Amino acid sequence: MGLGGGSILIIGLVALLIFGPKKLPELGKAAGNTLREFKNATKGLADEDEDKKKSSKDQA
Template sequence: MGPLSGGSLILIAIVALLIFGPKKLPELGKAAGSTLREFKNATKGLADDDDEKPNTQKEKA
């Protein structure tokens, strides 16, 4: 399956507008953005921790 086409995105936007209403959509977008930002920061921290673990294990051995 390929990426979503323009028509599919418009249909999804219309359905979201009907379900949540125009006043709630900006709040949902803001919440989704902050969630993605937190996830990105957390995964970056995990990757940094993985890089540091081999060094500390060599020092202990």
């Protein structure tokens, strides 16, 4: 059960009414920055896990 086109349109209109047209681009930019930082942090954690696995294999 995903979001259809009509549901996304309604959510967008409600967000526009609540935040206004001037604030909406700022909120989108902030959300994008947050997602980018989260992605980079999780990538760093995954890289650390791979490094630990490689070093434990080298020691064995």
